[in-house]
Amino acid sequence: MTKYFEDFAVGEVIELGSVAVTEEAIIDFARQFDPQPFHVDPEAAMEPPFKGLIASGWHTCALYMRLMCDGMLNDSSSQGASGMEELRWLNPVRPGDTLTGSYTVLEANRSSTKPHRGTVTFRSEMLNQDDEVVLRMSGRGQYGTRDAAKA
Amino acid sequence: MTKYFEDFAVGEVIELGSVAVTEEAIIDFARQFDPQPFHVDPEAAMEPPFKGLIASGWHTCALYMRLMCDGMLNDSSSQGASGMEELRWLNPVRPGDTLTGSYTVLEANRSSTKPHRGTVTFRSEMLNQDDEVVLRMSGRGQYGTRDAAKA
Structure with missing residues (x-):
């Protein structure tokens, strides 16, 4: 049931x-x-501008990463990621919040120099229980191909 | 000894x-x-392409954040950050590594709408013991002004 590079479809939204x-x-x-x-x-x-405890932005990123592992990556041929673009903490994360993550496939390109892998460009979003976006970023992940796994 | 918005000089490198x-x-x-x-x-x-345990990229970001708190932020008027650009994990971080962080001031702009604060645009870097860059990113942090603290 592993998800390989070939299985990512542009436009696909993975909850x-x-x-x-x-x-x-x-x-x-x-x-x-x-x-x-x-x-x-x-x-x-409690002092302005915070008006109550807020989570570290890096904590929010780490929580997103955990959702990504459990919800997709650990059943895939992921070989890691090289970076992220336009990381935005758009709303504070507070105690009691419930955060929901999604992974949208923007591009999928097989490597020309290493044909046994490909790069998936994705947008990550995390919403709170009021449907406010608390985290948005995009990134590029490397995935092994099904060909390579069969070889 | 607190560092306010006015104290950030463009080009300054904070170790x-x-x-x-x-x-x-x-x-x-x-x-x-x-x-x-x-x-x-x-x-x-141990399997290719990793050849040994590597740290989560988010762990590297979190370790940088801790250095930033201890080395600067917690003696400043920081009010948080809204996001990061061009986050890059350029080399793997492995057990036994020693990482050193720096914060370079790229721009400093007082807010036109909220003159009691300003935005510092910065580049973050983390190097390992072999002077290889393991993390590079840039971001924008909000800082209170000295004026506001006096008022």
Whole structure:
């Protein structure tokens, strides 16, 4: 059932499922990686412009990545990604939010120099329970081809 | 000693210090957020093209963020960032690596609509112990002004 490079269709939208965000998880991530007051201290975060604790943007990216693994990548021939474009944290992520991810295929190109793999250009989005986009970015992922897997 | 918007000079390079990356930390992050075989399973990661365990790209971003907090942001008037551009994972990060971060000021613009804050456009880089760039990206951060802090 593995998804190979050949299986990505331009325009396809892959729904990746949802994740609930707790205050504990927000503080836990931020204490390790982004200990700014508005990410780790609910009281300090009450001051403008934050008006309450918000998740680190990198936490939101990491949560999206987990949805992508569980919802698609770990049943695919993924060989990683080289980068992301236009990463935008468009709305704050707060304790109690439920985030839902999607992966839209924008382009799929077989490598001319390494024909056993191809590059999928995709748009990533994460929406909260009010259908507000909290994260949008695009990227390029490398995938092995079905040919290569058979060889 | 807080660094306000007015204190960022175009061309300034802020050295953010270093962090050592252990196999345990790589696996720990990846189990939570990016459980692909080449991030969580040293044996599976031996297969081409990885040739050994590599850190999740989001882990590298999170480690950079921590250096940025400790080396600058948490002694500044930072109000967060809205996004990143041209994020590139240029070389793999492996167990035993030591990563060093820098923050280069590309532009600094006071907001015309909210004069109590300004936007700093910056380039982020993380190098390993062999001076190979493992992460490069640029972003825009919001900072409060000294005027606003005095008011």
